[in-house]
Each structure stands twice: as C-alpha cells, then as structure tokens.
Amino acid sequence: MLASRMTHVSDAVIIGAGIVGAAIAYRLTERGLHVRILDAADAPATGSTGRSAAGVRVQFASDLNVRLSLAGIEEYRTFEAVHGLPSGYRPQGYLFLVPEAAWPAHARAVEVQRAAGAPVEVLTPDAAQAHTPFDPAGVHAATYGPIDGVVDPHQVTTGYLRTARRVGATLHLRTRVERARHAAGTWRVEAVSEGRTETFEAPLVVNAAGAWAGRVAATAGLPLAVEPVRRMIFATGPVAAPHPYPLTVDVASGTYLRGEGERLLFGRSDPDQAPGFVEGIDWAWLDATLATALPRFPWMEAVGLDRGASWWGYYEVTPDHDAILGRHPDAEGWIDAAGFSGHGVQHAAMVGRLIAEEAVDGAAHTLDLAPLRHARFADPGRDGGETHIV
Numbered sequence: 001m002l003a004s005r006m007t008h009v010s011d012a013v014i015i016g017a018g019i020v021g022a023a024i025a026y027r028l029t030e031r032g033l034h035v036r037i038l039d040a041a042d043a044p045a046t047g048s049t050g051r052s053a054a055g056v057r058v059q060f061a062s063d064l065n066v067r068l069s070l071a072g073i074e075e076y077r078t079f080e081a082v083h084g085l086p087s088g089y090r091p092q093g094y095l096f097l098v099p100e101a102a103w104p105a106h107a108r109a110v111e112v113q114r115a116a117g118a119p120v121e122v123l124t125p126d127a128a129q130a131h132t133p134f135d136p137a138g139v140h141a142a143t144y145g146p147i148d149g150v151v152d153p154h155q156v157t158t159g160y161l162r163t164a165r166r167v168g169a170t171l172h173l174r175t176r177v178e179r180a181r182h183a184a185g186t187w188r189v190e191a192v193s194e195g196r197t198e199t200f201e202a203p204l205v206v207n208a209a210g211a212w213a214g215r216v217a218a219t220a221g222l223p224l225a226v227e228p229v230r231r232m233i234f235a236t237g238p239v240a241a242p243h244p245y246p247l248t249v250d251v252a253s254g255t256y257l258r259g260e261g262e263r264l265l266f267g268r269s270d271p272d273q274a275p276g277f278v279e280g281i282d283w284a285w286l287d288a289t290l291a292t293a294l295p296r297f298p299w300m301e302a303v304g305l306d307r308g309a310s311w312w313g314y315y316e317v318t319p320d321h322d323a324i325l326g327r328h329p330d331a332e333g334w335i336d337a338a339g340f341s342g343h344g345v346q347h348a349a350m351v352g353r354l355i356a357e358e359a360v361d362g363a364a365h366t367l368d369l370a371p372l373r374h375a376r377f378a379d380p381g382r383d384g385g386e387t388h389i390v
C-alpha cells in the first residue's frame, strides 16, 4: 500500500520547472503524453529563469540560434491568445555597439540573421544615438534588432505550466531528484519530497535542470558538460527621465544596459568568474563594471545605484556556449535540454517544440538540431560555438 502510494507513473518525467522545462511540458502534453514535472524549489521559475535579464534577440551568429530566437519571439508575441496570460513581450530592441576589430565577424553574423529572415538594421554610430546615447569613441558601427526586446520569464513559465496542467500534467514542487536508474525500458527516478523518498517511473526523462543539469545527469551516471557560472545584474534607482532603452551592448567591453520601467539594469559578465555554485553578489565586480560602463555611457554618472534591487543568478554554461539538446548518446529514453549559456529564455519556446518532436517522433525535425547535439563535442572539426554571447 505504502509503496504504491509513493510510486508515480507517467509517460515522461521532466526535471526542472524553469522556462525550459515548462515549455517542454506544454508541448509534450499537447502531443498527448502524461507528464510529471519535478522541481526541488518551492515554486516554478525560481532558478535562472527568475534571475535573467529577460532579453530576447535574433542577433546571434549561428543560423540555428537565430532561428530558435525568431520562432521564440513569434511564440511570445502571440502567447496570450494560447495561454490566457501575456508573455510580457516588449520589442524595445537590442543595440550592439561594435568596434572596428570585431566588425567583420559581426557583419557576417548580420548576413546569417537576414538569411534566416530576421530583421536587423546596420547603423552608423550617429544614427545609433537615437536609441541610446553613448560616447562613440572606438565604435565603428552598430546593429539594431527592432523585434528584439524583453519578455516576462515568470509569466511565460506560468502560462506554459498552466496550459500543461489543464490537460493533465502534474507539477511536483519541493521534489529533489537524487538518483535515476534505467532498466527494462523504464526510468526509475528517485526524489526526496518533504523528507520522504518518492519514485517516478517513465520510459522518458527530460533533464531541464538548468545550471544543475550536470548534477542531475550525474544522478543517472551520465556525463553532461554544463556548469553553473555566477552572473550579476545591477539596478539603478529611478532615473529622472525613464526611457525603454534597448538592451545596449558595448561589444568591446561586454558591458550592457537596458531600461526597465523607471530604472536601468546593467551588467558585464566577469570572464574570470570560476564555475561553481558560489552565491551572492560580488560587489567588487560593480567597480569593474562601472569602469567600462561610465566611459561608454557617461550620463550614467548621474544615476544612483539601488543595491537592494540588484541581483545574481547562474548562467548554465557549456564548453562552446551553446545549449546541449536531444537524446543522450549513452542512455535510452534520456533527453537533455540544458546549457543555454545565458540565452535560454529566448530559446525555450522553440526548444519545447523540438524536444517534443525528439520524444514523440523519434527526432526533432522542424529544425536540424545537429549543431546542438551531444555528438558535436566528438567532432574535431567543429567550430568554436556561438560568439554573440553577452
């Protein structure tokens, strides 16, 4: 009696109720699967999803990443009609300020974006000032994505989960996966939920555990090259003249800012941040960030910081800064959807659809996932991965 009460059977177990797990749950239930979603946290979207800069952009260098974003933006644009909740999509744009040395590669990426049907404008530094004021020293040219912008990742996650649950998906919160074993075509996933062990049985497991995906794969004895890397976002207090500045990236330094309501958000990825589950804001990095932000955006000098509104979270990083998607080569019935390296919010929508195809149809087919599959790491001739990383 006790054993059966604690064993839950379904067609698929999804580990992680962030935006990626939620999008996959929605698409798998749409394809008729009974899905259980497990998350260690008290609420959905409390991992990286709830800590992102919420940006969506078509401005990537690889064709597949451009197409993932393009489809994602379209889904977020029409989200409310399907899920009954607005996605919060606001096309406030992305503006890249590019130095001369980086321009040839950046211009090639614009060709890739346009070939995929993504709208991108090339601007002179003068023309770019209309979007965000900046000191043009060393800026050779700029690119602007008019459909790029932001969404509300909490709301998107909630919308996907709400639709999935309406047609039978079950969400198990406070349920931490500790062990997974495969035998006779069935995965037995053991999780601790409020002090007791529960078992989830399914022929299919989807690992959507974000920065923890490497750890989760290890509970099944599987290798997965995803590591957590701490990132910070600093928030200003209210500014005198609030403006929805596009997410503006100074490519030379990696510093970025954007408008959010009456504030500005800004940041810069620390290239020396060691991987690991280190927590909290590194306030020393604020000085390093301002050291590059103020010369480029001198008007920020007049804006006060709001320490309490600033935050940190984990990028879920792979060796080539591209996600790892698809069936694990060493395990039947195990699919990974992780390692988005700081761009999972914008790719989640299309990833949900592709992973459902992988699960139900045998392989993803709307887009060719080859550049993001596990097998790429075994290819000595592979390229270095995505270069448009913020």
Ligand SMILES: Cc1cc2nc3c(=O)[nH]c(=O)nc-3n(C[C@H](O)[C@H](O)[C@H](O)COP(=O)(O)OP(=O)(O)OC[C@H]3O[C@@H](n4cnc5c(N)ncnc54)[C@H](O)[C@@H]3O)c2cc1C
Residues within 6 Å of the ligand: 015, 016, 017, 018, 019, 020, 021, 022, 038, 039, 040, 041, 044, 045, 046, 047, 048, 049, 050, 051, 052, 053, 054, 055, 056, 175, 176, 177, 178, 208, 209, 210, 211, 212, 213, 216, 231, 232, 233, 312, 313, 314, 315, 316, 337, 338, 340, 341, 342, 343, 344, 345, 346, 347
């Ligand atoms: C500062 C910052 C800025 C970012 N900016 C952007 C941006 O502008 N645009 C963009 O697209 N992306 C951005 N990202 C990246 C984006 O947030 C992530 O790529 C995305 O949220 C990944 O979603 P996910 O669902 O895979 O992971 P998560 O949201 O982290 O979800 C994983 C879930 O797995 C659960 N979990 C972990 N271990 C276990 C376990 N053992 N058992 C059960 N559950 C478990 C966690 O509790 C968590 O809820 C940013 C990230 C950060 C930190």
